[in-house]
Amino acid sequence: MIRIEAVWLAVGSSDLRGGMDRLLGQVIGRFGVAQPHHAYVFANRRATRLKVLVFDGAGIWLCARRLQEGGFAWPQDEAATVRLSAQQWDWLVAGLPWQRMTAAAQAEAIRVI
Structure with a gap:
């Protein structure tokens, strides 16, 4: 099982034609280092x-x-940095509008930036 402590979105659109090395380069370019x-x-x-x-x-x-x-409900503001909670991630991969979670659901979130 892969342990994931945080989920980060590379907001805006990305070129997905490359493999993991190209995406790792985008991670380093956008986030500075892969944690x-x-x-x-x-x-x-x-x-x-x-x-x-x-x-x-x-x-x-x-x-x-x-x-x-x-x-997918995907943010397009490329200047933003977004971190998702586990519940927001579940909503995102299900194709649900994770940005519209109720305040109570967001209060249960791990951390949202």
Whole structure:
């Protein structure tokens, strides 16, 4: 089981044609360094595909998810930095509008920046 302590979104669109080395370069460019047990999530321009890069301290894991219909609720402000709670992450990968979580649900969140 992969342990994930924080989920970071690379907001805006990303070029997902490359593999894990290209995405790791984007992590370093956007976040400065890849932290162990952190997940970095990237979306394509139409927000129909996600790629998740996880650094577990010893190696890198890459996972992809593609929707056949619709899209993910993805922030487009490239100047922003977003960190998701576990519940927000669950909403995001389910295709739900995670930004519209109730205040009570956000209060239960790990940390939102």
